[in-house]
Amino acid sequence: MREPRIAIVTGANNGIGFETAIGMAKAGYHTVLACRSEAKGQTAMADMKKRVPDGQFTLLLLDLSDFDSVRSFAAAFREQFDHLDVLINNAGVLDYSGRKAGNGYELQLMTNHLGHMLLTSLLLDMMPDMRESRIVSLSSVAHRGAKIHFDDIHCEHVEGVAAYSQSKLACLLFGDELDKKLRAAGREILSLSVHPGGSDSGLFDDMSRMQYYLMKIIAPLITHSNASAAQPALHAALSPNVKGGDYYGPQGFKELRGKVGPAERDASAKDPAAARRLWEVSEELIGEKFRL
Ligand SMILES: NC(=O)c1ccc[n+]([C@@H]2O[C@H](COP(=O)([O-])OP(=O)(O)OC[C@H]3O[C@@H](n4cnc5c(N)ncnc54)[C@H](OP(=O)(O)O)[C@@H]3O)[C@@H](O)[C@H]2O)c1
Numbered sequence: 001m002r003e004p005r006i007a008i009v010t011g012a013n014n015g016i017g018f019e020t021a022i023g024m025a026k027a028g029y030h031t032v033l034a035c036r037s038e039a040k041g042q043t044a045m046a047d048m049k050k051r052v053p054d055g056q057f058t059l060l061l062l063d064l065s066d067f068d069s070v071r072s073f074a075a076a077f078r079e080q081f082d083h084l085d086v087l088i089n090n091a092g093v094l095d096y097s098g099r100k101a102g103n104g105y106e107l108q109l110m111t112n113h114l115g116h117m118l119l120t121s122l123l124l125d126m127m128p129d130m131r132e133s134r135i136v137s138l139s140s141v142a143h144r145g146a147k148i149h150f151d152d153i154h155c156e157h158v159e160g161v162a163a164y165s166q167s168k169l170a171c172l173l174f175g176d177e178l179d180k181k182l183r184a185a186g187r188e189i190l191s192l193s194v195h196p197g198g199s200d201s202g203l204f205d206d207m208s209r210m211q212y213y214l215m216k217i218i219a220p221l222i223t224h225s226n227a228s229a230a231q232p233a234l235h236a237a238l239s240p241n242v243k244g245g246d247y248y249g250p251q252g253f254k255e256l257r258g259k260v261g262p263a264e265r266d267a268s269a270k271d272p273a274a275a276r277r278l279w280e281v282s283e284e285l286i287g288e289k290f291r292l
Pocket residue numbers: 010011012013014015016017034035036037040062063064065066089090091092093111138139140141142195196197198199200201202203204
């Protein structure tokens with residue numbers, strides 16, 4: 001492999017992404033923290049340097065809810081680095097109030113799926129064609145029971161967490177479809193998906209206060225730490241014993257905690273026609289073809 005090995009972790013300043021970035025640095029990767037806030041990113045990087053004193057970190061700004069920001073990030077990355085080994089599409093937002101991105105798109109579809117799809121498209125040509133090159137997509141147990149609302153993709157008529165669930169199903173279908181396309185093109189690069197189980201991260205900060213405090217009491221009983229929740233992504237990024245299209249998560253109670261292993265997919269995440277259709281719809285929403 002070309003040295004230094006380079007990884008990008010999106011949403012690396014908090015929660016699971018923070019621990020994933022530490023894991024990649026410990027594994028010897030120069031780790032690029034792709035964060036939307038300079039201040040939060042700098043604080044996280046200082047903390048990481050305390051945890052991994054010989055680790056190499058670079059902070060670059062990225063707002064996945066804004067295609068222009070994704071393009072600027074990709075350009076800045078190209079200026080500073082000559083290749084990319086591992087892209088961990090970790091950042092995510094869970095919204096309860098129907099928020100929109102600046103371009104009017106549903107915020108979670110935009111941030112969790114479309115922003116990451118564009119980012120991957122803009123960086124794929126920098127990845128050496130070998131099986132150690134990995135793209136890791138973060139899904140969720142919340143993809144279960146979800147569907148892609150092709151007739152209402154911005155979830156104008158969908159209640160509660162269904163829009164989040166749609167976005168996390170989209171991450172999984174994207175990971176699968178990307179791997180299929182890589183295989184069809186005869187490429188060695190692997191696309192894998194993971195879910196972290198459950199962990200008490202910043203993801204739930206926008207819950208109603210009652211739900212939030214209830215979660216604070218229950219979460220420690222059934223979920224695991226952010227460090228443990230980072231293990232599926234680290235496994236997908238680093239293990240020699242994986243293949244493209246694999247889906248990993250914790251193996252304990254309801255897949256919310258525990259050691260890493262193969263994760264269970266809902267029927268909706270085994271639907272190649274939906275994955276193909278989502279790919280095409282996503283290209284239209286992004287406004288350009290994926291650069292394979
Ligand atoms: N924790 C769980 O129980 C759980 C369960 C299933 C799946 N997941 C998935 O795990 C991943 C990590 O989430 P987490 O639990 O660690 O949550 P978190 O603590 O809230 O971290 C999310 C990260 O994403 C970043 N982010 C949000 N919107 C962004 C944007 N527009 N552009 C760039 N970065 C953005 C956040 O940045 P700011 O700090 O600036 O907001 C933060 O760094 C997500 O994909 C989530 O869906 C988590």
